[in-house]
Structure formats: C-alpha cells, structure tokens
Amino acid sequence: MRSGQGSWLRIFYSGQKLSAAEAAFFFEDLSNMLSAGLSLGAALRCLEGASGSRTLARACAHMLRSLDRGLSLGQAMGECGIFEECALRALNAAGKAGQISRSARALAEYYHASDEVGHQLAGAMGYPLFVLVILLLVAGYISFEIVPRLGSLLPQSTFSGPLTGGMLRLACTVRMQWPFWLGIVLLIVGGLWLVQRTEPLVFSGWQARCPFVGRLIRDRELAMGFFLLSLMLKSGITLDESLAEAAVASGGRTRYHMNSCRTRLVSGQMLSSAFLQDAYFPSWVGETLRVGELSGCLDEYFFRGYQLCRRSLESRVKRVVDFLQPALILLCAGVMALLVFAFFRPLYGNLANIGMMHP
Numbered sequence: 468m469r470s471g472q473g474s475w476l477r478i479f480y481s482g483q484k485l486s487a488a489e490a491a492f493f494f495e496d497l498s499n500m501l502s503a504g505l506s507l508g509a510a511l512r513c514l515e516g517a518s519g520s521r522t523l524a525r526a527c528a529h530m531l532r533s534l535d536r537g538l539s540l541g542q543a544m545g546e547c548g549i550f551e552e553c554a555l556r557a558l559n560a561a562g563k564a565g566q567i568s569r570s571a572r573a574l575a576e577y578y579h580a581s582d583e584v585g586h587q588l589a590g591a592m593g594y595p596l597f598v599l600v601i602l603l604l605v606a607g608y609i610s611f612e613i614v615p616r617l618g619s620l621l622p623q624s625t626f627s628g629p630l631t632g633g634m635l636r637l638a639c640t641v642r643m644q645w646p647f648w649l650g651i652v653l654l655i656v657g658g659l660w661l662v663q664r665t666e667p668l669v670f671s672g673w674q675a676r677c678p679f680v681g682r683l684i685r686d687r688e689l690a691m692g693f694f695l696l697s698l699m700l701k702s703g704i705t706l707d708e709s710l711a712e713a714a715v716a717s718g719g720r721t722r723y724h725m726n727s728c729r730t731r732l733v734s735g736q737m738l739s740s741a742f743l744q745d746a747y748f749p750s751w752v753g754e755t756l757r758v759g760e761l762s763g764c765l766d767e768y769f770f771r772g773y774q775l776c777r778r779s780l781e782s783r784v785k786r787v788v789d790f791l792q793p794a795l796i797l798l799c800a801g802v803m804a805l806l807v808f809a810f811f812r813p814l815y816g817n818l819a820n821i822g823m824m825h826p
Contacts, residue, residue, distance in 0.1 A: 485549050487582035489520050494554075495575035501568035508534055522549060540567060556712045560699040570698055577694050580777055595791040602799060607641070609806070614638035634809040683783055684719060689748070690776035692717035692725060693769045700766035707733065724748065738765070751775070 485493070493514065500510035508531060515527035526547040533543035541559035544550045554574055561570030614635065641648075692713045699709040707729065714725035724747040731741035739760055743753030752772060759768030 485520075485523065485551075487578045489523055490550070490554065491575050491578035491582055493523060494571045494578060498568050498571035498575060501571065507540060507567070552716045552718075556716050557695055557698045560702045560704045560709075560712070563702065563704070566702045570702060573694075573698050577773075595795055598795045598799070602795075602802065606802065607645075610638040610641040615642075630805070630809045631813060634805065683780060683787075685721065685747075686776045686780040686783065688717045688719050688721035689752075690773050690780060692721055693773040693776060697766045697769035697773060700769065706738065706765070720747065 496514055496517070497510055500513060501507065505513070511527045511531050511534070515524050515531070526544075526549055529547055530540070530543040533546055534540070538546070539559070539562045541555055541562055544558060545555050557570050557574060558567065561567045615638070695713040695716050696709050699712060700706065704712070710725060710729040710732065714722045714729065717725060724745050727745060728738070728741040731744065732738055736744075737757075737760060739753045739757035742748050742756055743750070755768050755772055755775075756765065759765040762768075
C-alpha cells in the first residue's frame, strides 16, 4: 500500500472483496461513462450514487479522495482493498498507456464471464453438498435411533452375518466415538485452512493433484493470467513486465510456471518455446503463441488462450455436474439397499417365523 491514509479502509472492510457481479457492474459502468466523455472523477461520483452496494459506494468515495491527493486510479483502487490483484495490475498498466476505458470494458467482460462460471460452479456443488449433508444427518439418525431398536428385534443368529453384524458394529462405533471423529474432521479442516494462509503455493499444489478440482483451478488461473497478459500487451507494456505482472495475478502453481517461462524468455528463448517446454501448460498454448509471434499479434492470441481456458473451465464444470448427480443417487440407493438387506430382510424373516409358530 502506497499511502497510510488508506489503511483504515482495509481494516474496515476486513479483507472483503467485491463479488464478480459487483466488479462487472463497476467496470462496465466506468467504461461507459468514460467513453461518453465524463472525467474519471465525475464517473466515480456517478457510480457512488448509482451503486446498489454500500461497499462499492464507500469505495468510490474513498477513490475520489485518493484521486484528489494525486494518486492514479490503480493506486486508489489498491487502497480500498476490495479489488482483485488482477484488476489492480490491469488498471495500473492501462493508466500508463491512457487506455482506462478500454481496459475497464475488458475487465467488465472478464468479470461477467467469471460470474457466470461461478454460478455454474455453485449450482454444480450446491445440490451435491445439500444431498450429502442430508444423507449424513439421516445416517446419524439411523445409527443413534433406528439401528439399536432394530437390533433388539433381530434373532441372535443374524448377528454373526457379515452384513448385519458389520452394520451393527459400525452403528455402535458411531454412537460411541462420534466426538473423536468430529474432532479429527475439524482438525483436518483447520490444518488445511492454516496451510492455505501460510503456504499458499503448497496448498495450491495439493489442490492441483485433486481429481476434477485440480483441472478447474488450473483453467481458472490460466484464464486470469492470459487475460491480463492480453490486456497489458494491448496497453503497451513490455512482454517481460507483462509476464511478471500476470504471474503474480494468476497465483497458485501458475505463478511459479509463468515465472519459469519468463526466465527462459529473458535467457533468449522464444516465448512459444518457453511455454512448450513446460509440461504444466497444455500443448496448444505454445502452438497458439507461436502463431501469435509470427503474426506479431501476441495480445490477440493471449486473449484467444483466455477464451479457450474459460470454455474448458465451463466444460469441466458441466462434466462435474453430470458425474456428481448420478453418483449421489447411486450412493443414496446403496445406503437404502444396505438397510434393507442388513435389517429389514432378516426382520421380515423373523416375523414370518413368529407368525408360523403362532397361527
């Protein structure tokens, strides 16, 4: 942070960031107002009054005061503490090149796309998480209330069976040791949160190895990095500086691999060769950039890379949805089948025997 006067606002917001929808609203309206001929100060005053978000309205008011103190738009936004690093670096580059309106329009498109993908991902994960929570609650109720009562009704001969005996032992373990297992889960969650805060690169490496999640995170980081590279090159920033800024904004493992490509570029390699030598990046990235280098339109080809990564992200989200929904249905069906074969079938046989003994 370049000025101590913005520190109170960071404390007040406590790390709160704008949502993708709010950021898209801000940058789209800012671009429209600047294109219509309004000054930056007048545009921010209009946004302060028109914004439906109190957080964004307060941020606009603070940015106006920062501009009066002689700061650039990027510096003023940085003091607020509510904008992502990607947007700050893009606006800093745009301010140097006098392309704030154009860059704000591109950021609006980026955040609109991010908001759409976010809604898709939330919809993809919301339903499975809801079903999983309900399933866990039902399993707990069955273990604490249903299984003990059913066990008292079953004949002793069924207890030696692998299915019925195993279910009874599992239910007993859950009833007796649930505080221990809950503590283990909370300890794991707390440990992951601590690693994420203290060692983000290590945590990102763990995430990248997770099925489904790893590819989703990589596509999102690549999309952010390629978008920022395209924007900065269009704003006249050198390729070396653009790579350095995009690496920081991408975060995670992508930051490390982009910095490796930047090192190869500085040592004299072609940019496409630097990306092709790194297995972290899909092969089409290097091939696409080779065409961009030959045509002299790297900024356009980085933007195409951003579009391809975004489409890949949307496609993977759809595949996750298509996989999770039937998997959860099968899981619920499996639980019901276990209950039927472990308890209700032996119980029905016992009742039938009692009926035969007492006509």
